[in-house]
Amino acid sequence: MQKNLSRGLISSFAIALTLSVAPMAAFGADGELTVFDWAGYEDPAFHPAYVEKYGDSPTFAFFGDEEEAFQKLRTGFRADVGHPCSQSVVKWRDAGLLKPLDTSRIPEWDNILPGFKSMKDLMTTEDGQAWIVPFDWGNTAVTYRTDKVDETDIKSLKAFADPKFKDRVSIGDNVDDAYALASLAIGLTDWAKMTDEQFTEASAFLREVHKNVRLYWTDNTELSQAMAGEEVDLAWAWNETATTLMADDVPVAVKKDTDEGLSTWVCGYVLLKDGEGSEDKAYDYINATLDPVVSSYIVSEWGYGHGNANGMAAIDPETLKGAGYDDVAAFVDKTLFQSPVPVELKQKMIAEFEKIKAGY
Template structure:
């Protein structure tokens, strides 16, 4: 996505519950369909066939993170479709927020990446019911200012806790990404099996990182501006941070080959229970974003992958190589998948991360 478009969209992102309420009505187009989404994903280039068919884009409401969205939905907010990621789908489903998807109404369902579809308890529940359409996937990874940071100093994720980077670091104000970083740093690839001792090690690591943090970014605009403006030199950020920083002319690079690896997440769309809008339009939207042509925008402008295999096959090979998607097996070889984790562990992470950010 072009930087200015992203910046304007992300300016609608939420900083707190009042901002959520304000942003809910910020994009009211087709009122028969409301998408509860991350800010930025309302860009028409992601759903051109929907707009072509219905003459307008859906209405969008925005959230800042999935825990915030979860609480808003539980409090009675109504939308038709939502955009959670892999670590939250089970939580949303078990809370009774979702209704099953009818895959016969989703064009290209059989073209979805079989490895993603097969991820345990993500797309389907044990009885075979489908709850989630995977769509975008990518990484949280090391991004750095190549003019200020020597690459040999960041071969390990331990660099985030290195005193030499004091006041030069940023990580997301996002418990999932934070504990993905910490899990990798202590050598844990499957965080769903995190022991009490490993939880303590991961939390202690984040406390060390906190000493170096200049800011906790809340959206891509934050971190792009901080890195492009020279405020931050080392970040744990999503793929699009480096892509957009480079587009803005900043010497920012992404590093996927650290000793410990990277974190990979899969996001997609769910249909809410008691969705108030048009069921037919909801499926039209799912079909529009699953169109293989959309992959060219998702990969080229954001640096993310599309779950539709045909879509990825249609992206220019040089673009795939530039964004790191030309060898998927190598891409996932050293990665922590942000898979669903036990709810009690997630609650512990949330509580502990708040203490860490407060300096405790």
Template sequence: MMGMVRHLGRAAVLASLLSGTAARAADNITVFDWSGYEDPAFHPAYTAKHGTEPDFSFFGDEEEAFQKLRSGFKADLAHPCSQSVNKWREAGLLEPLDTSKLTGWNDILPRIKDMKGLMTSDDGKAWFLPFEWGNSVLTYRTDTVKPEEIQSLKAFADPKFKDRVSIGDSVDDAYALASLVIGLKDWTKMTDAQFAEASAFLREVHKNVRLYWTDYTEVNQAMASGEVDLAWAWNDTATVLQKDGIPVEMKRDTDEGMSTWVCGYVRLKGAEGDEAKEYDFLNAISDPAVSAYLVNDWGYGHANAKGMAAMDPQVLTAKGYADVDKFVDKTLFQSPMPTELHQKMIAEFEKIKAGY
């Protein structure tokens, strides 16, 4: 794990979530986030302006966050990803954004803006400010796995990798993998037959799974120790492990491609913090100056087009971001999906993990 990321232990995260309220300084804002994103390097302009950090509370996945918020948990901002935005909005959890207060709103990468239903709703209201984007991608140990063995994502179900596979304990990442394998690039159009086919594939993968990782440090540690050879992981796994000298690579050019997700920030209904500070934070994470850190140290792309354009072209090429259109050409975007379909996936994935 990156030394600069102040990772909060899972026990502490759980204690924070079970408390029912987020710790809050008298006039501070609270951000409900993934552990690790409290890193001050993601929002330096906020710290410089206010001389303090926001308060953070953490969730392990978006369904957990959703249920916590529905039960009355209070925070000011939260960090969901593209596929959950509609669900959170329809549940009445969000406040619209005032885009006139967002300095980077017009600088968001065009391909992200084009994702239907992501940033705005049919009534023209804005709900979601993209921050980072990246991939769920086949990641492997180069000392134990040959490239020709993993040309297809079907390798995750290959018996030769029994007990050597890890995928995230995330319904979205799991069904993104399965959708790609069955040839579906737009999961919003998934039919009942395709859902059954995708679920059948995940049941085959389950036979090989050694670890359903819930925290990116878990899969990083499993790959670093050699416990796992093949993972469906995010960009930061290979980025971090390579810096530690671990023989790990991402294989973006499989026959089926990879999945691309976009995450960002929303304003929560019932927020009690200072609204001006909320927008200061949102503008801080959108600052073009954050792009280099996000790409270099985490392996993710920044949603701010100006920040990405200002980076060293060699660095962008090395990270795979030199040509954004080419990058996303062979991918399944984890775009907002119908809530009914998402709930169906959640229920089925729980059965799969339980061995049914």
């Protein structure tokens, strides 16, 4: 579809911008607000109320993964709003990169999905401060070409290391998704409790997967093109990949019922401490992303869930069922939730994943 193609071209260009030493701004003439985000989220359909009020989107700058974003912010890059995921919020907060949210300025705060409000150290801390407004949530799961892969061969996540898939596999160039896969494959669903022995086992699994990897994808466009072009048959991917490929009639499916399960994540918007833009516009932007009118779009066009419970409840039941969000309890069954991990463990994961990708 032209809409997906256009979004893909934008995402490809946006990723290219992240290759510079500092993030580059794009896609918006509003210089009073800079949003530091993943490529693709500059889509105006994610913040229509902001565009309606100000006549344009904010200025966007892009990062390839959260560690890259963290390092750039620590070395002086300035933005007003950021888009980290649950496993990174505590790290960003403890490094002094965030300022707490004033929830009285967020009208939809009480309508955020209840499960997110119970996330320790994320939504609120013991002193009542709030740090993130959940926007998008979903899975990283097995995605495969149905015309190339027999479903019986992928009952287990260990299929990613099966020699029969040599040069036909893709996983994300993303340490969190990689170790979520590895943790699940060794039978671990709470990676925050990973022992040294389990870390060694998980890393060994990723080394076996590396032997099969055709490419480490950096965004949905790259992976979608590889699967559509029959370069990749089996991927560890976000919901968006299958959603966009199926819209283009590519024979793919998501297998969420592997023996070990899948990974679940939630990401959202935070206020960055050293932002130099308008705080009023920052809250207007956050409120625009949480607006219930965004729910249907993010579910139907991107395959992700939205943070607004009322917005999700208003979506047509068949649309929710098709996206896998009709039963939230089943959605998170047998899942590794990408929660924060100890800093020391995260640094070990980062260093080891770089070695693995380099073939060591």
